[in-house]
Amino acid sequence: MLKKKFKNYSPKIKEECGVFGISNYDDASALTALGLHALQHRGQEGCGIVSFDEKKYYSEKRYGLVGDNFNKEKVLKKLPGKFAIGHNRYSTTGGTTLRNIQPFFADTNAGGIGVAHNGNLTNALTIRKKLVKEGAIFYSTSDTEVIIQLIAKSKRSETTDKVIDAIFQIQGGYALVMLAQNKLIGVRDPLGIRPLVIGKIKNSYVLASETCALDIIGAKFLREVENGEVVIIENDKLKSIKPYPPKKPRPCIFEYIYFSRPDSILNGKTTYEFRKKFGEQLAIEDNIEADLVVPVPDSGNAASLGYSQKTKINFDLGLIRNHYVGRTFIEPAQKIRSLGVKLKLNANKSSIKDKKLILIDDSLVRGTTSHKIVKMLYDAGAKEIHVRIASPEIKYPDFYGVDMPTRKELLAANKSVEEIREYIGADSLKFLSIDGLYKAMGFEKRNNTYPQLTDHYFTGDYPVEIIDELGDNKITQLSLLSTGSNN
Ligand code: AMP
Numbered sequence: 001m002l003k004k005k006f007k008n009y010s011p012k013i014k015e016e017c018g019v020f021g022i023s024n025y026d027d028a029s030a031l032t033a034l035g036l037h038a039l040q041h042r043g044q045e046g047c048g049i050v051s052f053d054e055k056k057y058y059s060e061k062r063y064g065l066v067g068d069n070f071n072k073e074k075v076l077k078k079l080p081g082k083f084a085i086g087h088n089r090y091s092t093t094g095g096t097t098l099r100n101i102q103p104f105f106a107d108t109n110a111g112g113i114g115v116a117h118n119g120n121l122t123n124a125l126t127i128r129k130k131l132v133k134e135g136a137i138f139y140s141t142s143d144t145e146v147i148i149q150l151i152a153k154s155k156r157s158e159t160t161d162k163v164i165d166a167i168f169q170i171q172g173g174y175a176l177v178m179l180a181q182n183k184l185i186g187v188r189d190p191l192g193i194r195p196l197v198i199g200k201i202k203n204s205y206v207l208a209s210e211t212c213a214l215d216i217i218g219a220k221f222l223r224e225v226e227n228g229e230v231v232i233i234e235n236d237k238l239k240s241i242k243p244y245p246p247k248k249p250r251p252c253i254f255e256y257i258y259f260s261r262p263d264s265i266l267n268g269k270t271t272y273e274f275r276k277k278f279g280e281q282l283a284i285e286d287n288i289e290a291d292l293v294v295p296v297p298d299s300g301n302a303a304s305l306g307y308s309q310k311t312k313i314n315f316d317l318g319l320i321r322n323h324y325v326g327r328t329f330i331e332p333a334q335k336i337r338s339l340g341v342k343l344k345l346n347a348n349k350s351s352i353k354d355k356k357l358i359l360i361d362d363s364l365v366r367g368t369t370s371h372k373i374v375k376m377l378y379d380a381g382a383k384e385i386h387v388r389i390a391s392p393e394i395k396y397p398d399f400y401g402v403d404m405p406t407r408k409e410l411l412a413a414n415k416s417v418e419e420i421r422e423y424i425g426a427d428s429l430k431f432l433s434i435d436g437l438y439k440a441m442g443f444e445k446r447n448n449t450y451p452q453l454t455d456h457y458f459t460g461d462y463p464v465e466i467i468d469e470l471g472d473n474k475i476t477q478l479s480l481l482s483t484g485s486n487n
Pocket of ligand 1: 362363364365367368370402403404
């Protein structure tokens with residue numbers, strides 16, 4: 001069983017990320033910058049744009065946020081042309097290097113190609129090891145470079161064929177946006193684990209991780225790229241091919257629960273609507289009486305509204321969020337580290353004092369957030385706190401592109417619900433059931449023979465083998481990571 005094999009697996013490379021591409025449109029790089037800005041929640045470590053002006057390619061990659069880097073005409077002038085792709089990179093800890101910031105670019109015998117990738121390949125280290133044995137030199141530690149190398153190595157003469165050659169060899173969750181001269185190419189993995197959508201602005205096509213990136217530039221949302229579909233956009237024409245053996249889609253459940261922006265549309269509805277439904281279902285499965293429903297902002301907002309509307313228990317803001325705390329904020333001194341979560345959230349005393357609260361968040365991972373917030377709310381005078389989580393217990397790590405810690409760190413992998421309740425210090429604790437989650441998404445229940453979504457976080461049912469961890473292929477660390485190279 002796959003779930004036993006990965007009991008203590010500790011993934012080293014994390015790729016969450018947002019991707020964007022636009023073809024045959026004036027100021028392509030400026031629109032790409034806007035698209036990346038809307039996708040900022042998918043990655044804040046670095047960002048990059050590759051453009052093509054029908055003669056040459058141009059590339060700019062930066063650490064940090066899109067708004068701090070691609071906000072000046074001076075920078076965008078360095079990225080001329082009507083064709084551009086862009087990428088936001090997500091990283092959890094350490095190993096930050098400019099070399100890992102995308103899009104990657106390579107010259108092949110069919111011309112240049114830029115690649116932006118969201119997801120995580122489960123056989124990248126295995127392929128990398130083989131390519132290195134054959135003499136390949138790698139520049140980064142990112143699994144995306146494997147794709148570039150496979151494209152460059154393909155014996156086929158057409159770019160599209162080279163791409164198909166390469167994607168046949170990779171496994172995992174991936175959404176790719178590529179630029180090969182004036183061809184914009186989009187690929188979604190055979191199960192459609194990672195998202196990718198198609199939009200149109202005037203006669204030009206746009207590809208993006210989420211529809212919120214289309215809204216910001218005024219593009220119309222056409223449809224999702226289907227699972228296992230390759231779209232090739234050239235001269236304002238879109239060609240679709242399905243090179244993989246057909247499979248039923250299994251998109252990642254975590255895009256619905258947490259990762260996508262609430263205003264982005266997945267499977268015909270905004271994720272906000274789905275999250276409200278998760279909250280409603282949580283209420284249906286619950287029977288607690290309380291004075292107020294309080295969200296953990298912003299991740300618990302939609303579910304809390306759903307819960308409150310279903311139960312008719314008042315919704316109120318019991319926590320106020322400081323919006324200027326970036327993910328990369330470094331707590332300056334040991335002495336003030338104990339302030340912890342207060343940097344981001346503070347209790348709203350006036351609304352919670354002497355009240356019995358239902359505190360709702362979208363998910364519980366390590367339990368750190370809930371642990372600190374519960375204490376903060378008690379200290380501010382709450383009478384009772386009943387924590388409700390709008391997704392089931394996360395017991396298994398991810399390998400397809402969502403940042404989930406090791407099994408050792410996942411609270412629900414190691415503790416019962418009662419033990420978690422004790423750890424976070426709440427009066428009671430409940431998670432949404434797995435069938436309840438599916439029900440809230442419009443299914444009768446989880447189809448155990450062919451699950452409708454990628455949901456291993458809760459079930460241990462990994463739909464794609466984690467090749468890098470099987471047999472003798474274990475490569476746990478890459479030299480570039482261990483030296484902490486910084487360029
Ligand atoms: P924890 O404090 O570790 O239990 O994390 C739970 C909080 O992290 C919740 O507020 C979630 O909204 C948020 N969260 C869930 N999944 C992720 C993820 N993959 N990356 C970053 N934050 C997450």
